[in-house]
Amino acid sequence: MQQYFVKGSAISPITIEDKETSKHMFQVMRLKEDDEVVLVFEDCIKRLARVLDVEARQFELVQELADNVELPVQVTIASGFPKGDKLEFITQKVTELGASQIWAFPADWSVAKWDGKKLGKKVEKLEKIALGAAEQSKRNLVPSIKLFEKKADFLAQLDQFDSIVVAYEESAKEGETAAFIQAVSGLEKGAKLLFIFGPEGGLSPAEIESFEAKGAVLAGLGPRILRAETAPLYALSAVSVVTELMKNA
Numbered sequence: 001m002q003q004y005f006v007k008g009s010a011i012s013p014i015t016i017e018d019k020e021t022s023k024h025m026f027q028v029m030r031l032k033e034d035d036e037v038v039l040v041f042e043d044c045i046k047r048l049a050r051v052l053d054v055e056a057r058q059f060e061l062v063q064e065l066a067d068n069v070e071l072p073v074q075v076t077i078a079s080g081f082p083k084g085d086k087l088e089f090i091t092q093k094v095t096e097l098g099a100s101q102i103w104a105f106p107a108d109w110s111v112a113k114w115d116g117k118k119l120g121k122k123v124e125k126l127e128k129i130a131l132g133a134a135e136q137s138k139r140n141l142v143p144s145i146k147l148f149e150k151k152a153d154f155l156a157q158l159d160q161f162d163s164i165v166v167a168y169e170e171s172a173k174e175g176e177t178a179a180f181i182q183a184v185s186g187l188e189k190g191a192k193l194l195f196i197f198g199p200e201g202g203l204s205p206a207e208i209e210s211f212e213a214k215g216a217v218l219a220g221l222g223p224r225i226l227r228a229e230t231a232p233l234y235a236l237s238a239v240s241v242v243t244e245l246m247k248n249a
Contacts, residue, residue: 002029003038003046003135005142010041012061013052022057038065044140070140071098072189072243076161077232078154080107080199081114086229091126095133095143097236102130103146105154109201119147155210162191164216167231169202180219180235184242195235200228 004021006014016022025031031051039049039059046067049059077099079090091102106113114122126145134142148154158164165183187193196203196211203211208218221234 001036001038003040003138005040005131005135007042010039010043010045010047010061013058014039014049014061016057016059026054026057036062038138040140044068044070046140067138068140069098069138070100071239072247073184073187073191073193073239074100075236075239076101076103076192076194077197077236078103078105078194079197079228079232080105080203081110081112082199082228083111087122087126088129089229090232091129091143091145092133094232094236095130095139096137097233098139098240099143099232099236100141101144101146102126103148103154103157105148105151107151107199107201108204108207110199111201112199114147114149116149119149123147155214158194158211158214158216160192161194163187164194164196164211164214165235166196166203166208166211166216166218167198167221167226167235168208168218169220169225170218179217180221180238181242183217183219184239187243193239195232197228197231197235 004025006016006021007018016025025037031037032054033051035051037049038046039061040046046065048062048065050062052058052060075098077090077094079087081087081104082090087104094102123145130143130145163183165180184193196216212218221231226234
């Protein structure tokens with residue numbers, strides 16, 4: 001069944017104000033009276049909704065659905081600005097894999113240089129990608145996007161997390177994988193976990209030092225060296241295995 005995210009509170013009947021959403025509902029999907037869809041409001045609860053009036057873009061909320069597909073921990077993915085459109089790819093895939101926030105920052109060795117104006121446009125584009133991916137993967141929320149113009153502003157945000165893991169290829173070369181498992185498996189439900197990934201050139205020694213000063217753990221992601229756009233997918237998949245699949249086994 002088609003799912004849509006709707007801003008605001010779950011009050012029945014609900015009128016769909018967003019033009020893109022209503023266009024998809026009534027022109028692309030050609031919904032008619034009594035057709036049903038799933039609507040997700042800002043409370044992250046899925047609700048079955050029935051079309052009342054096509055002209056008025058109005059739905060009746062039928063019932064709450066128990067379906068919750070979110071990871072038991074809140075995962076934020078933070079990448080040093082990567083080249084080209086890699087951040088678009090990362091955004092789409094980590095949304096499918098359950099990330100709750102997607103951040104990017106200007107790393108010392110980032111080739112990409114984005115100023116404030118360019119960042120604003122980039123955020124808009126990434127928000128659309130995240131919305132589409134969240135609808136497609138039937139998420140209960142759309143990940144929030146934040147691109148930092150200054151690295152100092154990014155560092156100032158790190159105190160809010162229960163655990164910070166830095167994907168560090170030197171750790172991978174040394175076969176250091178236990179740190180990753182320890183950082184993930186000991187988390188309580190609802191805990192905030194941050195993964196930090198470098199751009200193509202990796203993270204500088206100064207960055208590693210500043211992350212460690214904030215309590216970050218350096219961890220390898222398996223024995224192979226992963227690309228900037230592959231590492232976040234590996235990390236989230238591993239979180240799912242540890243916190244969902246193994247718990248349910």
